[in-house]
Amino acid sequence: MLKDQVIERFHREFGPPERSTAKVTAFKAAGLGIVVQIDQPNREDAAYVWLPYPPDDQPVPEIALEYAGDSGRHSGTHASAGLAQGLPALKLILRSAAELNDVVAYIKALAGKSPLPVLNTTPPPIRSSAPDADSGPVLVDINAMPIAKPPAPRRKAIPRAVQREVWQRDGGTCVQCNSKKLLCFDHIVPFSLGGSNSVRNLQLLCEPCNLSKGNRI
Numbered sequence: 001m002l003k004d005q006v007i008e009r010f011h012r013e014f015g016p017p018e019r020s021t022a023k024v025t026a027f028k029a030a031g032l033g034i035v036v037q038i039d040q041p042n043r044e045d046a047a048y049v050w051l052p053y054p055p056d057d058q059p060v061p062e063i064a065l066e067y068a069g070d071s072g073r074h075s076g077t078h079a080s081a082g083l084a085q086g087l088p089a090l091k092l093i094l095r096s097a098a099e100l101n102d103v104v105a106y107i108k109a110l111a112g113k114s115p116l117p118v119l120n121t122t123p124p125p126i127r128s129s130a131p132d133a134d135s136g137p138v139l140v141d142i143n144a145m146p147i148a149k150p151p152a153p154r155r156k157a158i159p160r161a162v163q164r165e166v167w168q169r170d171g172g173t174c175v176q177c178n179s180k181k182l183l184c185f186d187h188i189v190p191f192s193l194g195g196s197n198s199v200r201n202l203q204l205l206c207e208p209c210n211l212s213k214g215n216r217i
């Protein structure tokens, strides 16, 4: 189970959990609350990890849902540092071990207040396959090398002032189904397609509406 892998890894990276209940296992990294949901999801092999919302304009992982404050999050998250009720938060939906590596790097950067890393998509170093490779300088055919993809840009955290304006404009309800629960900020034009963090490009959607929208505009 990915959930077990996440908990085991966090234990190794951040020390023993500070809280374990039937619903959550909570860790702390440099005063930063990290909450892994235990009771959910129960229909797929994924893991939900809650983190405090990063400071204005810091990067946000691609797999994060950006929860607005005051929107009735998971009750088990309230006792963790930076995850109190009424504060915005990130809910990361992990579906692979590769995403776990990225999340650990992200948490370490967030906890250390160092510049947050971009996704590491650097390909492994190229080795010459020439049989006499150690007899002289290695010749590498530049044209045969795969082109390194630039790191995928993370989207930026939505400034608090913009969050408040979007929340007020949308009346604290999902613009699609009028739900007042599980409200997340949605980029109308996704960040990956050039959308920005402007008030005009953001709207409130509940988590189910948000997930069913995906990256569609």
Ligand SMILES: [Zn+2]
Residues within 6 Å of the ligand: 174, 175, 176, 177, 178, 179, 205, 206, 207, 208, 209, 210
């Ligand atoms: Zn909705």
